[in-house]
Amino acid sequence: MTSKGRGRLWRRALAVLALLLLAAGVFVTGWILPTATGYVARNTCSAVLLAGRDPAQVAAEDMAPYPFVSTTVDREQQLVRATVVGLAARTAVYRPGLGCALAIASDSDTLRAQGFEPPRAPASAAPWPQGDGDSTDPDPPGLDRAGLDAAVAAAFSEPDPESLRRTRAVIVVYDGAIVAERHADGFDRNTLHLGWSMSKSVTNALVGILVGRGQLDLQAPAPVPAWADDPRRAITLDQLLRMSSGLEFDERYGALADATHMLFEVDDAAAYAISKPLAHPPDTVFSYSSATTNILSWIVRQQFTSDAAYHRYPHEALFAPIGMRSAVFETDATGTLLGSSYVHASARDWARFGLLYLQDGVWNGARVLPPGWVDYSRTPTPTSETRDYAAQFWANAGKPDDPGDRRFPHLPVDAYQASGFQGQAVLIVPSRRAVIVRLGMTHQRPAWDLDAFAASVLAALPADRS
Template sequence: MLKFFKAIIFIMLMVLLVFGVSYLWKALPIISGYGAKNLCSCVYVANRLPESVIDKELGNFPFTLGSFEVDTSDSSAYGSVWGFAKIKAIYRKGIGCTLVSEISEEEVRGQDIHVPKHKVLQDSVLWPLGNAAVYKDSSMDLKAVNQVLDEAFEETDPEKPKNTRALVVVHHGKIVAEKYASGFQINTPQLGWSMTKSVTNALVGLLVKDGKLNIHDPAPLASWAGSDPRRKITLDHLLRMSSGLEWEEVYTGPSTATNMLFSKGNMGEYASSFPLVKQPDEEWYYSSGTSNIISMIVRDATGKDYYNFVHNRLLNKIGMTSAVIEPDASGTFVGSSYMYATPRDWAKFGLLYLNDGVWGEERILPDGWVEYSSTVTPTAKEGNYGAHFWTNADPEGRPGERYYPSAPTDMYSMNGFEGQRVFILPSQDMVIVRMGQNKRGNFDFDALLKGVLAAINE
């Protein structure tokens, strides 16, 4: 009997060892890829020092297991773990950094990607049309607003660092207050992470306006054609995170989401390969994969004009001169996660939606698109998601328990990993941008909103 139990224990230990080795082997490329990509982008796009990036972005477990370095000879960065899973990210001017994954570096560098130059804004012209900001607003207590901003930067709990890097408050179309952390200036582009999804929403809106896409038609993917059950999925389902596709949006280890972002050369193709596990519109499930499927659809719909379309029809049109959307190795913009822009430029994008898709005298987005984007998805029972924007409605059957109780129910937002936010408040004619690097729960967004709204004198 003793021999029997010893044999069982030995088998269990071997199974755990095999499982552990397998898990670790899957995790190593994720650690390497995350580090290489972020180091590359922060250095070459955001113009930060490598030492600062390695300390701040890569200074916590599990990234402390890795080794990361930049190579200025070819504008690249590398990541590896104990010498294994070495991954390279390369920088190309105008389009930022790309992980060399599944597609050779030679092929990636040989891609014919040319983005138009951004127009130069005048320092003497008032924001948002120029760079000048006049901090005057008789309808707000500006001293109180600035006190709220100071508190958002103040570190009061060493166990829960806020790490706020920028705050911009826009009221009645003008910047009324802004503040930046040491090492981050007005002109420092910052990564929006999943706020990029809302930019992907705008690109779809432009193509709807052009008559090239209909969100209620089956998503135009050849791999989903014919009798494929995924043929039932529409662009509306994808935008509302209700496609029913199998997906695992988990970032604590290897998952479909981390595998896509840090290992795959064609992210949209990878995400679109998964089967249906629910019927479309049956269940809401947040998925970065669906955003990259949409990004692939946008590229297919625009063809050879793809890069010009993204920049000239949207970014240049509203003066987002700092914006860089980075592509995967296939050349498709990573519409789920990889856009850099200054906080002021993120505020411009919020202002476009605050103004119902109109910029100046020109309608950029189709009539009704903003209302569609900010309307709660029926399957999102917490009342917190529209069409690639987060909403602030009350949860179903629980009035008053919304995520931001101090903000009005018509507020909607762009949310990104580690505390990136663009809050759009139509009833207050306001946009609030907050950029930072904090763990979930370390920053009190509701307190920020409550403080800024309390400063309105109207």
């Protein structure tokens, strides 16, 4: 081959390489990086503009897995922008009463106009749970104060500096009263904490109230018009609640995964979830899916004649009646509550939510959840082979042929949990009359052992008297 021919060959090879690099760059900036910048923009917005936290702490701790993403907090415009060296920019906008939403197809001004002033229970200095005062009652008989304090202190320890727990709040409720409470430096009883998938359990309550009112039917086909002419029309509300709908959904959190695409790359999370085809016949396979919860949120929305009434609903029907004054339920850009992931509340308010379920849905003698709803919510779904999932709550029943093989082997069988990413937990233990709340920022799951922690707490509480 002549030198001229070799030159042409090299030029062609370089052109192909350049095209490949260009295609890779387009793929990364168009499909990979927006997941990261969307996550960082949205959650920084919530932590700083909603919860009022220090942006530097949020960047150093909450966003530690994303050191390559830069953020700008604009307090005047009430928004947060995130980019990777100027690429894949995402903007999240804060709206009063509704928290933050990503401006993907929507513009910032349209999102900002969605805000509202939610109805809230009046503040009270009465002891918790009626108010936010501290109880002056002595410890109940049989409580091991030294043991309980040691268990709580251990939750804030960091035995492995390479794998941090970052526990931020712990509350232990026994027999309707707080018997232990601690907050990390920089956090207090008023700090809002993102519940992540504990929000699914809040969605359970909102559905349950409508079932109790006769507006929704558990066993009827889910009222989703888009499914009317295909086999998905057989999916029931019950199957959505129990994660047994059969809908295809990739519950991974990372690039090119359904879950992250739904939360950080589209305006309408419910529409994305509703569009999913069947992967299995309904009620044959358990498959944990944030999509089904966002479909439930959309179904709840359809029960109201206006978005204003829909957005007030969680506050009027649930939060205000039990004194959850801090709670904020964020929506996507279309205004649908992100029931899978985005309820924020103080540790004390998360404890109130757990106490409502411990008390069978009754608060101050008034029924908030319909009769039987709590039992339904904690009963394992038949399609869950390990019997560790119920209806938007995690259960602890264990396998029928091996009850010792349980989600929490050191806890009572009747324990059940609202569970969230990064170690969020509202653990309800009826046989011990206890609610245990743990909130944190645990990026590496093995760093935090809820089973061991809760077992140490229960060991210090008065013995079961049932």
